[in-house]
Amino acid sequence: MPSTVFSNHVKTLGLLPVSGQEMATLNGPDFKPYIKILYLPTGFRLRVDFSIYQTVQPTLFFISPNQYLEIEEAGVESGYFIFYNRDFYCIQIHDQEVACDGLLFNNFQNMPNVEVSDEENAYLGYLFNELIQEFRLDDNSLEEMVRTYLKQLLIRATRSWKSQHLAGPVTDQQSDLEFFRKFTRLVEAHYKSKHTVADYADLLCMAPKTITHKFNRLRLPQPNEVIKNRIILEAKRLLVHTALTAKEIVHELGYEDPAYFSRLFMIKTGESPSRFRANFLG
Template sequence: MPSTADHGQYVKVLYVKTGGQVTVDFKDYVLEHDSVFFINEGQFFKLNESCTGTMLYYNRDFYCVEMHDKEVACDGILFRNVYEIPVVWLNSDASAMMQSVFAEIKLEIEIGDSSVEEMLRLLLKQIIIRSTRIWKQEHHIAGEDARAEVEFLRTFSKMVDVHYSRCHTVAEYADMLNITPKALNKRITRYSSATPNEIIKNRIMLEAKRLLAHTPLSVKEVGYKLGYDDPNYFVRLFTSQSGISPLSFRQQYQLLPA
């Protein structure tokens, strides 16, 4: 698997063997286990030269599944998750199973008969279902109460992902959810190590870093795009959250090897 970086309009599923390093949106993952990454549209990723494995990619029209189980639908737990990059660590049995499914996908593409598209969709669904099960086990999510709370987290996650550029406060999201800010904080921190305010700010800072690293927009223009009319306030916020000024971040990132 060659070193690569991507920000196209596709969802990517990466099966990567132990020993490599994957970078997703400025965060490095040194792989001590085989793993599966789910990379959404607009996310930047890079694989170092030690990475081996398989990547498949698709657009949301191909897999946009309305299911009774929302956890594995096209916008399920593994997608648009503001809490962490969805990475699923695999034990030996799970890794062998995942390799088998990827091999079957490759075989179906080579066969290429009239039913190949539906078969590929079923195999992709299998990857997503199995990965979601592993993710839930890793995060100790079981029972209806826990499922309901995770669904609430997912709703909040999607809401932040849509509105982060104009809604910057916990109170705004609490109002959209028809609860108090205190209640929102209590529900989010039950299954997340980050508070709602931290989640909102982290999403804003992630987008700021993407724009600084991958577009020619000025620091002032980045701030405006993220809903900050006062450029000085945006610079102070970025510096406080990231430990480095926007301009220094851009210069530092551009000096990194491609």
């Protein structure tokens, strides 16, 4: 499949093949700033931040720009790698589930991967083929057609994600699910300065207990855990991918007491920050 990229000054979307030959390029720094969707057949292994995923059936992965991605092993069949920026596609103004801050992205509590059924796999084959044909045509409607296919992919993947990751009828949970998205977006925006459920309760104009009850109805971890997990994830990223000292990282994450943060890190990871860095990089 030829490399296919649409670029119009500020808007970019590309569709690339994924096989052993492209791994070094795809793992490089060129794609870090982009939102990424990977369709990987059986036999791929990839690392996203500090978790490793092995595909035992065709799977979609949704990667935000701030996440570390490395494809470690390719399967026999090639996959697809879509990358695009917010200028090309993001519906934040309408706050829809398929926006770039929707269920599939920045969902740090549950890595968004969607295992693809045989029926969905057939549809995805059709969709990727249509995308390739659009690039080959290079018509003046290319941008809108490609955006339409991308939206179809995100909508269908969101439906599959909800059916695979949420217990009970989705319709009964829609209100709480929307609240979960709102809460996690607030955490993503404020985790460096707001560290408690009470902080977010103030932003949401509700009691902390109400937040907890909503999370319980979705059988999700406690909201305090969501906040702390996001903070610890960022600490891990800074320890591994920067040369900042542990004290500088503590300050970067909005804490004044290094000893307190070190205890929190130890509770969440079982290691001190310095030991985590040494073990990961050693």
